[in-house]
Every structure is written in C-alpha cells, then in structure tokens.
Amino acid sequence: xxxxxxxxxxxxPGAEPGPAEREEIIARWGRFNEMLAARGAGRGGHELASxxxxxxxxxxxxxxxxxxGPYAEAVEQIGGYVTIEAxxxxxxxxxxxxxxxxxxxxxxxxxxx
Amino acid sequence: MSVTxxxxxxxDHWARLLALLTAxxxxxxxxxxxxxxxxxxxxxxxxxxPPGNPPAWLLTAARRRALDRLRxxxxxxxxxxxxxxxxxxxxxVIPDERLRLIFTCCHPAxxxxxxxxxxxxxxxxxxxxxxxRMFLVSEATxxxxxxxxxxxxxxxxxxxxVPAGPELAERRDGVLATVYLIFTEGYAATGGDRLIRxxxxxxxxxxxxxLRELLPADPEVDGLLALMLCHHARRDAxxxxxxxxxxxxxxxxxxxxxxxxxxxLSLLAAVPGREGRAPEHAEGGSGGDxxxxxxxxxxxxxxxxxxAVRAQDTDWPAIARLxxxxxxxxxxxxxxxxxxxxxAEASGPEAGLELLGGLDRALGRHHLLHATxxxxxxxxxxxxxxxxxxxxxxxxxxxxxxxxxxxxxxxDLSVR
Numbered sequence: 001x002x003x004x005x006x007x008x009x010x011x012x013p014g015a016e017p018g019p020a021e022r023e024e025i026i027a028r029w030g031r032f033n034e035m036l037a038a039r040g041a042g043r044g045g046h047e048l049a050s051x052x053x054x055x056x057x058x059x060x061x062x063x064x065x066x067x068x069g070p071y072a073e074a075v076e077q078i079g080g081y082v083t084i085e086a087x088x089x090x091x092x093x094x095x096x097x098x099x100x101x102x103x104x105x106x107x108x109x110x111x112x113x
Numbered sequence: 114m115s116v117t118x119x120x121x122x123x124x125d126h127w128a129r130l131l132a133l134l135t136a137x138x139x140x141x142x143x144x145x146x147x148x149x150x151x152x153x154x155x156x157x158x159x160x161x162x163p164p165g166n167p168p169a170w171l172l173t174a175a176r177r178r179a180l181d182r183l184r185x186x187x188x189x190x191x192x193x194x195x196x197x198x199x200x201x202x203x204x205x206v207i208p209d210e211r212l213r214l215i216f217t218c219c220h221p222a223x224x225x226x227x228x229x230x231x232x233x234x235x236x237x238x239x240x241x242x243x244x245x246r247m248f249l250v251s252e253a254t255x256x257x258x259x260x261x262x263x264x265x266x267x268x269x270x271x272x273x274x275v276p277a278g279p280e281l282a283e284r285r286d287g288v289l290a291t292v293y294l295i296f297t298e299g300y301a302a303t304g305g306d307r308l309i310r311x312x313x314x315x316x317x318x319x320x321x322x323x324l325r326e327l328l329p330a331d332p333e334v335d336g337l338l339a340l341m342l343c344h345h346a347r348r349d350a351x352x353x354x355x356x357x358x359x360x361x362x363x364x365x366x367x368x369x370x371x372x373x374x375x376x377x378l379s380l381l382a383a384v385p386g387r388e389g390r391a392p393e394h395a396e397g398g399s400g401g402d403x404x405x406x407x408x409x410x411x412x413x414x415x416x417x418x419x420x421a422v423r424a425q426d427t428d429w430p431a432i433a434r435l436x437x438x439x440x441x442x443x444x445x446x447x448x449x450x451x452x453x454x455x456x457a458e459a460s461g462p463e464a465g466l467e468l469l470g471g472l473d474r475a476l477g478r479h480h481l482l483h484a485t486x487x488x489x490x491x492x493x494x495x496x497x498x499x500x501x502x503x504x505x506x507x508x509x510x511x512x513x514x515x516x517x518x519x520x521x522x523x524x525d526l527s528v529r
Binding site: 001003086087088089090092093106108110111 | 194197199220221222268269270271272274276280
C-alpha cells in the first residue's frame, strides 16, 4: 500500500535551526532516506520551504483571491512529504517512527485501480 | 428463561467464527453480516433439534451467505480495499484467529472510542443497540462510529495480524487499556443516572477471561483480570438502598462475591515470585526479579482490600508499599495521592501530609488532593488549615454528592 508521510515542524519566526543544527538535520534525513532505499520503500518526496513564504489561491464565487501565507494559520505546519510503499499501516508506522521529525502524519493514498 | 441452542452457540462461538471468517474473506464488514445471517438462520433451522456440530454448521452457513452476497454484487458499490492478512493459517478444524481480531480492533491508529465500540461488537458479540445503550448514545450514532472504524481499518491498511517481537508488548498494553476502559466505564459510570453499570463491567471481565485464554503466561493479562475481578466482586455492596455510592470502609463485606475474589487471588498466586503479596525487599532492591507491571500491582492492592475481613483489618503497610512500587513504575501524581492515603493509614497523617507536597502543580484542579489534605490536617488538629483546604476542594469539586459530603465535613470543624 502507498502512504505519504508528512513531517510536521514549527514554522514560527525564530524557530529556524542554526547552521550546525541544520547540518545535523540534513544528515539525519540522509540516513532515513538510505533506510527507505535499503527496504525498497522510498517513492520520492521533498522538503518544503517555510509556510511563511507560502501563497494560497482561493476560488470562490467565480473570483480568484491570491493571499500571502498558508491555507491554515498554525504554528505547526507540514514541512515536506515522503511517499512510501509499505505492507500495511504497521510498517508505515515503523517508517514514521524512523523519520527524523518529532511529529509525522501518515496519510494512506487511496487505490483507485 | 431457558437459553436456546442458537443463543448458547452465539455466546460460545461468535468471536471465534467472526475472527476466522474475517481472515478468510479479508473483509470485516462482510464477515460480520454473513455471520449475523447464519445465526439468524440457525434460530429457525435448529428447532427442535440443533445440529451435531453447531460451530461447523454456522461456519458453512456463513461462508455460503458471504458467497451469495458477493455474487449478487451487494458489496460491489462499497469498493473498500481488502484487509491485509499476513500468512493466513491453513484451515484446520476451526483455527482460533481471535487474537488477530482483538489486536485489529484495538489498533492504536483507531480512536479509543472506536476501539471500545469495535471490541464490544466484534469480540464481545454485543449488538450495536446494546453497545449504544451502555454508552448512552443513540443506536445510529453508535452504528456510525463502528462503520467509520471498520472503514478506517480497510482504507488505512490496518493489518489483520498479531504483532510480533518488541511490538507485541507495546500493542498488548493498548489491548489491556481498551478492556480496562470498558471496565471502568461500567464500574464508575461517567454519565447517566446509574453510578454502576454491572453489565458493562461483566463484559469487560469476560473479555479479560478471553485474553487470558489467548495470551497465557502473561502476568499483566493475569493482573488485569484479577484487578477487574476484585473490584467487580464488590458491585452489590457498592450501592446503597437509594442508589448512592457506599465507600469501601462502610461496605457490607458479606455481600462481596467471594468466589470472584478467590479466583483473583489464585490468579495472583500463580504469578511467579508474587503470591499476590508485596515483595519483601525494600526500595531499590531489584534483586534481578521480574518487575511486576502496573496491572499486577493494582491487582495486588485491590486484593489486599478484598481479603481484609473488616475495614480495620486492612494491611495498610502492605498497600503503602505496593503504591510505592506503582509510583516508581508510573511516576503518576494520582498514584502518589493514593500512596499518601495508605501511608497516612499505616504511619499517621503527618507522613501522609508530607507526601502531598509538590502535588499541587499536577493535581491543583483535582478536589481529591485538597480534600485529602484537609482530612490529614483535621486529624493533626490543625483545623484552621483544614478549613482552607476544604475551601479549595469546594472550589473545584465536580459532582453534587461530593460537594454535599465536603460541606458536611467542613461544617464538622470547630473553627469557622
């Protein structure tokens, strides 16, 4: 089954990691991606830039409104996504536990086959 | 009222047959509906004489019903993915798949409400209407809750399996917590006009027995069953003539169900190195023993109360020691509060009062902390401080009977 792991991070101003911390985070993500590759589970993904520079487009009543910021105001925001192939929810949970982020949302990808 | 053969078969075989059909069909909903149909058919077909092998008859009937349903495409519109079933057992006589069913119903990806409802429905064999009545919600609400949970199991790929290795212990705790929550909801009802719902507590005890059959030699499973039995045995003595709660020291102990207490004690005695008593070693002395888990410790505490002939015979030093162990294990502020009460009984209110220090941060909004402190201060003759503590308890108390009780205790003080 296919799942998307969504690491959640604190996007509030001042919460950005320093250079040394940033390097450490990149190294941990590197190890996580190696683990996914070794298990044949990785199906790609990306880190996302801070939600502070997100842009939201809303289409209501024939009108298009473009606004600065994410669709929902919150301190915790999705910081990226990792698509994985797992045998079941239990394996997806195992990968989420191994993921460097402290909070990870798991979303199954529906099989429309 | 006599129990018909079909009713008896339902009680004896529902969970086992549902567990097996779910593994075969890889569809919990289809398995449940087919089995329900088979039991409905049995009511008519088994009169006057039931078949020689009722579960085999039911299994055959349910398989046929499931095939019919699949053929007629009644489920085609549903489009739920099939359950993920790893290494299905080869069909023997009637393999016991109940553990898979239990672990799936109690999966941590399901909300606690959903786990409770699904477990009662699928494992306990209760009808949706019965569960709805027990939890004081409408049948439609409960049906929606169960449907949503089954949908999540299928769509999120929650597997139909018993976890292995280190995962097993963690997931087993989730199963025990679900059963214990069912029990406590029956034992100390949080809603409705009755303080105790013995039917719900009895269901939890039955689930505890089933778990013990399926996970033998697990001390925590034994502990949970023993704990529930010790509490459940007191159900008739816990309510007064007008339905009010009777506290432990005032209960008529002749109304306790002795055979259930005996069963609990034999469970505790069978656990290696426990004999249902506190270990003799003092703090810090691990001695390489297997540490008892939280359910076993709580059961040992309940057993101390259950074996005291009169309230004044209670072995408070033993209880205080057990709470000490439980506090080390859980780090819980509520456990420390209970320990303080036991220590006060064993060694006097001064020692109890000392243990309450530092609990205000965690339990400041909890009236029992202030009420307990007030009682200790009263016994120490520090009535002015007791008066303040009762005042704080009254500020945060929730229910009317408890408020009345606190007011009468405060009025008994000689200071105003």
